[in-house]
Amino acid sequence: MIQDATVVILAGGQGTRMKSRMPKVLHRAGGKALVEHAIDTAKGVAPPDRIFVVVGYQADAVRAVAEAAGVGSIHQKEQLGTGHAVLCGEDQLAGLGGLLIVLNGDCPMIQPETVAGLVDLYRKTGAGAAMITTDLDDATGYGRIIRQENGDVQAILEHKAATPEQLLVREINAGFYCFEAAAFWKHVHELRTDNPAGEYYLTDMIAILLKAGHRVTALKVADSSELLGINNRVELAAVDKIMRDRKVRQLMLDGVTIERPETVTIDQDVRIGMDSVIGPFSQITGNTVIGENCRVGASTIIDNSVLGDHVEIFPFSMISASQVEARAHVGPFARMRMGAHLEEGAHIGNFVELKKTQLGAGSKSMHFAYLGDSTIGSKVNIGAGTITCNYDGRNKHQTHIGDGVFVGSNSTLVAPLEIGNGAYIAAGSVITLPVPAKTLAIGRARQVIKEGWTPKQ
Numbered sequence: 001m002i003q004d005a006t007v008v009i010l011a012g013g014q015g016t017r018m019k020s021r022m023p024k025v026l027h028r029a030g031g032k033a034l035v036e037h038a039i040d041t042a043k044g045v046a047p048p049d050r051i052f053v054v055v056g057y058q059a060d061a062v063r064a065v066a067e068a069a070g071v072g073s074i075h076q077k078e079q080l081g082t083g084h085a086v087l088c089g090e091d092q093l094a095g096l097g098g099l100l101i102v103l104n105g106d107c108p109m110i111q112p113e114t115v116a117g118l119v120d121l122y123r124k125t126g127a128g129a130a131m132i133t134t135d136l137d138d139a140t141g142y143g144r145i146i147r148q149e150n151g152d153v154q155a156i157l158e159h160k161a162a163t164p165e166q167l168l169v170r171e172i173n174a175g176f177y178c179f180e181a182a183a184f185w186k187h188v189h190e191l192r193t194d195n196p197a198g199e200y201y202l203t204d205m206i207a208i209l210l211k212a213g214h215r216v217t218a219l220k221v222a223d224s225s226e227l228l229g230i231n232n233r234v235e236l237a238a239v240d241k242i243m244r245d246r247k248v249r250q251l252m253l254d255g256v257t258i259e260r261p262e263t264v265t266i267d268q269d270v271r272i273g274m275d276s277v278i279g280p281f282s283q284i285t286g287n288t289v290i291g292e293n294c295r296v297g298a299s300t301i302i303d304n305s306v307l308g309d310h311v312e313i314f315p316f317s318m319i320s321a322s323q324v325e326a327r328a329h330v331g332p333f334a335r336m337r338m339g340a341h342l343e344e345g346a347h348i349g350n351f352v353e354l355k356k357t358q359l360g361a362g363s364k365s366m367h368f369a370y371l372g373d374s375t376i377g378s379k380v381n382i383g384a385g386t387i388t389c390n391y392d393g394r395n396k397h398q399t400h401i402g403d404g405v406f407v408g409s410n411s412t413l414v415a416p417l418e419i420g421n422g423a424y425i426a427a428g429s430v431i432t433l434p435v436p437a438k439t440l441a442i443g444r445a446r447q448v449i450k451e452g453w454t455p456k457q
Helices: 034-043 059-068 082-087 112-125 181-190 204-211 233-253
Strands: 005-011 051-055 072-075 099-104 129-135 144-147 153-157 171-180 216-220 283-285 301-303 318-320 335-337 347-355 364-372 374-376 387-389 399-401 412-414 417-419
Touching: 005 034, 005 082, 034 051, 034 059, 034 099, 034 112, 051 059, 059 072, 082 099, 082 181, 099 112, 099 181, 112 129, 112 171, 112 216, 129 204, 153 204, 153 216, 171 181, 171 204, 181 204, 204 216, 364 374, 412 417
Parallel strands: 005 051, 005 099, 051 072, 129 216, 283 301, 301 318, 318 335, 335 347, 347 364, 364 387, 374 399, 387 412, 399 417
Antiparallel strands: 099 171, 129 171, 144 153, 144 171
8 A cells, every 4th residue: 555645547538439328437347347446456556535536427427436435536527638637636636745646447457566566666766757558569549658778768659640660669658657746736737738639638748747857667567458448348348358257267276166167257356165166157246255165056146145155056046135144055946135044054946036035044945935025933844835925015014934834835924924933824825814833824715515516517
């Protein structure tokens, strides 16, 4: 952590080449918005109270992401270039001193270690500014880095202004900077708009600082993929694939078996314990945590949920914002959502849905059930076809089922309802009244047999 560093993340543009009504920086790669990746990188370098996201197009939406991450924002009311974006924060930033680091909100792969390396180079060389560069096989359209004999930056030449000899240079400007804050704010108002776009370019600060006698150095990053920016959905998909391939590879190196890894989708923040097995075509997203020795069956979707050790999720199940404790089983074709909770050793089977429901330790609901807004005790058996009628058309109501209850198949439990410990609900019952502990409740019409009925039809 660099305590005197201020980080500005450029995220004010629309990104017209995305062909989207949503700001480019809110498009997602690796399970997170592009700007969230930039914020994560910044947090690895500077204190959160010295990190600022420049917002412009759909400012409120981007600002909400910044606020959720605990960092500040700068409003760029008009998008007049990268230099103008930083200049919009002058009142908030100029008095902070120290270092001024500029990152791009649409470059999600740059790592904190790389930015720290940039700062280290800046400090070792006593420069007024340092920038990140890389070599590209095809540098068409990029500004070329012209270096002095000692390795310092002499100039950044735009592609159109370069000579044929200079166009042979493969080193390009990646658009990440570290400035001495005092020097930057002293000279930033020298930026001009004498360019075809009529905008203030941050790149021009390099020439301004060189002219003022400051030294400018450059850190060349060997892996140019780390500096990839997103301009369209093709590039977004390419970066997303790189991130996910790396995530899957790291998990496998950490002791997780992933079957058909090329088919699996796993977000950046997911954690999976050793000796767990992830089946093909699974999607594990958000902040999901999976324990050790678990098995996640094929085509399962798990989002923002927690699984304990030795959990088995059978194929084609969906778990969202829920918790599954150790040695519980889910599925196949089961669904848990909105805070559902399976305690240790509980089982739900095919076509069972839990919504805002806690199923106690060792309890089971194995076939065709809907259990909503319910608290269910330990060692309860829920028969096939059981539903909790939790909605009366206006409000949701709770069902409470005690320990050791047996609910017969095809039972309808009309909430609000309390069923005591050890009670027994006869199959096919509609239960509307409280059931005391250790009683049998039957809520169905008496069967009637009419002799000779069939010949009359």
